[in-house]
Amino acid sequence: xxxxxxxxxxxxxxxxxxxxxxxxxxxxxxxxxxxxxxxxxxxxxxxxxxxxxxxxxxxxxxxxxxxxxxxxxxxxxxxxxxxxxxxxxxxxxxxxxxxxxxxxxxxxxxxxxxxxxxxxxxxxxxxxxxxxxxxxxxxxxxxxxxxxxxxxxxxxxxxxxxxxxxxxxxxxxxxxxxxxxxxxxxxxxxxxxxxxxxxxxxxxxxxxxxxxxxxxxxxxxxxxxxxxxxxxxxxxxxxxxxxxxxxxxxxxxxxxxxxxxxxxxxxxxxxxxxxxxxxxxxxxxxxxxxxxxxxxxxxxxxxxxxxxxxxxxxxxxxxxxxxxxxxxxxxxxxxxxxxxxxxxxxxxxxxxxxxxxxxxxxxxxxxxxxxxxxxxxxxxxxxxxxxxxxxxxxxxxxx
Amino acid sequence: xxxxxxxxxxxxxxxxxxxxxxxxxxxxxxxxxxxxxxxxxxxxxxxxxxxxxxxxxxxxxxxxxxxxxxxxxxxxxxxxxxxxxxxxxxxxxxxxxxxxxxxxxxxxxxxxxxxxxxxxxxxxxxxxxxxxxxxxxxxxxxxxxxxxxxxxxxxxxxxxxxxxxxxxxxxxxxxxxxxxxxxxxxxxxxxxxxxxxxxxxxxxxxxxxxxxxxxxxxxxxxxxxxxxxxxxxxxxxxxxxxxxxxxxxxxxxxxxxxxxxxxxxxxxxxxxxxxxxxxxxxxxxxxxxxxxxxxxxxxxxxxxxxxxxxx
Numbered sequence: 277x278x279x280x281x282x283x284x285x286x287x288x289x290x291x292x293x294x295x296x297x298x299x300x301x302x303x304x305x306x307x308x309x310x311x312x313x314x315x316x317x318x319x320x321x322x323x324x325x326x327x328x329x330x331x332x333x334x335x336x337x338x339x340x341x342x343x344x345x346x347x348x349x350x351x352x353x354x355x356x357x358x359x360x361x362x363x364x365x366x367x368x369x370x371x372x373x374x375x376x377x378x379x380x381x382x383x384x385x386x387x388x389x390x391x392x393x394x395x396x397x398x399x400x401x402x403x404x405x406x407x408x409x410x411x412x413x414x415x416x417x418x419x420x421x422x423x424x425x426x427x428x429x430x431x432x433x434x435x436x437x438x439x440x441x442x443x444x445x446x447x448x449x450x451x452x453x454x455x456x457x458x459x460x461x462x463x464x465x466x467x468x469x470x471x472x473x474x475x476x477x478x479x480x481x482x483x484x485x486x487x488x489x490x491x492x493x494x495x496x497x498x499x500x501x502x503x504x505x506x507x508x509x510x511x512x513x514x515x516x517x518x519x520x521x522x523x524x525x526x527x528x529x530x531x532x533x534x535x536x537x538x539x540x541x542x543x544x545x546x547x548x549x550x551x552x553x554x555x556x557x558x559x560x561x562x563x564x565x566x567x568x569x570x571x572x573x574x575x576x577x578x579x580x581x582x583x584x585x586x587x588x589x590x591x592x593x594x595x596x597x598x599x600x601x602x603x604x605x606x607x608x609x610x611x612x613x614x615x616x617x618x619x620x621x622x623x624x625x626x627x628x629x630x631x632x633x634x635x636x637x638x639x640x641x642x643x644x645x646x647x648x649x650x651x652x653x654x655x656x657x658x659x660x661x662x663x664x665x666x667x668x669x670x671x672x673x674x675x
Numbered sequence: 676x677x678x679x680x681x682x683x684x685x686x687x688x689x690x691x692x693x694x695x696x697x698x699x700x701x702x703x704x705x706x707x708x709x710x711x712x713x714x715x716x717x718x719x720x721x722x723x724x725x726x727x728x729x730x731x732x733x734x735x736x737x738x739x740x741x742x743x744x745x746x747x748x749x750x751x752x753x754x755x756x757x758x759x760x761x762x763x764x765x766x767x768x769x770x771x772x773x774x775x776x777x778x779x780x781x782x783x784x785x786x787x788x789x790x791x792x793x794x795x796x797x798x799x800x801x802x803x804x805x806x807x808x809x810x811x812x813x814x815x816x817x818x819x820x821x822x823x824x825x826x827x828x829x830x831x832x833x834x835x836x837x838x839x840x841x842x843x844x845x846x847x848x849x850x851x852x853x854x855x856x857x858x859x860x861x862x863x864x865x866x867x868x869x870x871x872x873x874x875x876x877x878x879x880x881x882x883x884x885x886x887x888x889x890x891x892x893x894x895x896x897x898x899x900x901x902x903x904x905x906x907x908x909x910x911x912x913x914x915x916x917x918x919x920x921x922x923x924x925x926x927x928x929x930x931x932x933x934x935x936x937x938x939x940x941x942x943x944x945x946x947x948x949x950x951x952x953x954x955x956x957x958x959x960x961x962x963x964x965x966x967x968x969x970x971x972x973x974x975x976x977x978x979x980x981x982x983x984x985x986x
Contacts, residue, residue, distance in 0.1 A: 335865070335869055336868075336869070337865045357865065357869045358868050358871050358872060359871075362869055363869070364869040366862045366866060368860060370860060370862035370863045370866040372880075372884075373885070374884040383867065383870050383872070384871050384872075388871050428866075432870075435871065
């Protein structure tokens with residue numbers, strides 16, 4: 277029996293503090309993650325949540341105030357970035373403006389003092405990989421944003437890194453280029469079967485499209501981490517439910533749990549069948565996380581799973597209209613509902629808010645403070661989830 | 676009520692109507708009056724004999740003299756030597772201040788800035804107190820090696836002038852360089868390091884090329900200033916170090932040969948303008964494709980000093 281291979285990346289109990297004079301600001305607390313070779317982990321979170329700081333620690337740009345960094349089982353915490361062999365792509369591309377495209381791509385190979393023939397061969401190969409073979413003699417300023425991003429990726433890939441770090445790689449592109457580059461990154465992912473990728477983004481769509489696993493970060497801590505599908509369908513906390521998919525958070529009381537992973541819940545006079553991972557005793561307070569696209573607006577306010585509501589706002593988004601409704605049974609609560617097509621309900625109209633069976637998932641009424649997130653294993657299944665208090669008002673639109 | 680309506684048009688109409696191009700006149704007149712007129716006067720003085728008649732005799736006499744040739748050569752020697760020294764020392768200081776984190780870096784940068792506010796002769800005066808024949812260093816030598824021991828007279832030699840000028844003009848290199856470093860995206864340095872480049876390679880291949888315009892700006896300014904420097908040469912007391920400004924002073928004030936002094940002054944002006952032209956042309960080429968961009972102003976960047984130092 278052979279010992280399991282060490283993960284390509286392991287961060288263990290990482291703390292980072294930004295110091296200015298005698299003042300110290302915590303930027304990262306007790307971050308522990310693992311990424312196996314060939315897997316992609318997306319760190320998702322709002323600005324200032326610590327996701328880019330985690331990437332900088334892994335790259336060696338920042339030294340953690342506590343914790344260790346391992347690559348392929350080797351402790352590299354004290355190694356400078358130049359000796360870690362990690363490919364990095366940043367939001368601003370950071371191409372060297374005075375170097376032509378092929379010299380940019382060859383930069384890392386020359387730094388390694390590889391023979392000229394090898395440098396030329398691998399430069400051409402990397403440019404070919406991103407479809408930029410014809411642009412080798414251009415200067416960065418002669419390229420579009422998307423082309424510059426491809427060159428930055430080629431430059432990172434040319435050194436054949438075992439770990440690739442992507443820091444908001446699509447954030448500087450316009451919406452059309454972003455879609456194209458997203459597809460390009462998906463294609464590239466397929467050509468790098470042995471490379472572990474850490475992908476930092478604040479865009480849930482990018483994370484869902486590219487990552488095998490998603491870690492949700494908030495306030496310098498990892499609050500939840502799981503396989504992408506698992507996290508989407510069964511968010512373990514209020515914060516993750518609202519951040520990933522913008523779920524409405526409806527306060528409910530658990531009535532019973534007739535089947536495993538299912539519970540009947542009550543909200544006002546209405547009762548719904550909800551997904552309920554784990555154990556939910558009768559009478560427990562919980563939150564039903566239900567995304568806007570899973571709710572329906574009906575003309576009738578009658579029915580066991582219908583809540584009386586009033587339309588307070590409407591945003592037409594082309595294929596859909598996002599309605600905001602105030603539920604009579606829940607004062608101060610606004611619920612968002614996506615309806616197909618244009619809005620047919622005038623502002624102020626009384627409507628029914630229909631919550632279909634198993635449209636939502638139960639999450640704890642209060643997120644537990646993230647005292648620790650240690651032991652969370654990116655490669656492992658069903659990780660323990662850490663939870664944090666949710667500051668947003670129930671049903672408030674997601675960021 | 677009706678009186679209120681036409682108030683604004685009437686006020687506008689009261690202003691003198693001038694074509695936009697006419698606004699070039701005020702600055703042009705100031706430049707002509709403050710700079711052009713004195714230069715024309717100097718040029719006129721150089722082509723008149725003592726009786727006031729037109730004559731090129733002074734030009735022939737001065738330009739053909741060994742004294743002028745020697746002064747020109749000595750001026751070039753000192754200017755180039757000082758510029759090279761200031762570039763080397765300034766680059767080193769700027770790199771340390773910008774990229775080596777140490778407590779007090781901001782204070783050090785501000786101290787270097789402060790040198791710019793001091794008159795050049797003050798630095799030289801301090802040099803005489805430190806390294807002169809009656810200075811601190813000489814006293815130390817006397818104390819250690821006996822009263823007969825003498826320091827070599829470095830301060831009154833061309834080397835002494837060069838050292839004093841390096842000391843005074845190095846901040847003129849540091850400031851534009853720090854401004855260039857501050858504009859360099861930190862991500863470029865980080866990515867370069869992640870690609871395997873050590874600090875020296877990053878400096879040479881990433882920082883250096885990006886800082887070249889700042890270096891050229893600082894170096895050109897120092898070359899221009901050292902070419903025209905008078906106070907430092909005078910205060911070192913280096914009697915044998917005759918530069919063009921010293922020659923102008925000697926002919927104009929000591930010998931009262933005003934036409935001769937005017938010839939040397941005109942030559943000095945032509946030299947400075949030529950150098951400035953070369954600098955502008957070279958800078959435009961350096962920036963590439965001849966774009967009409969302003970070169971880095973060496974007097975800018977004071978605000979960046981602290982920024983870079985704190986990064």
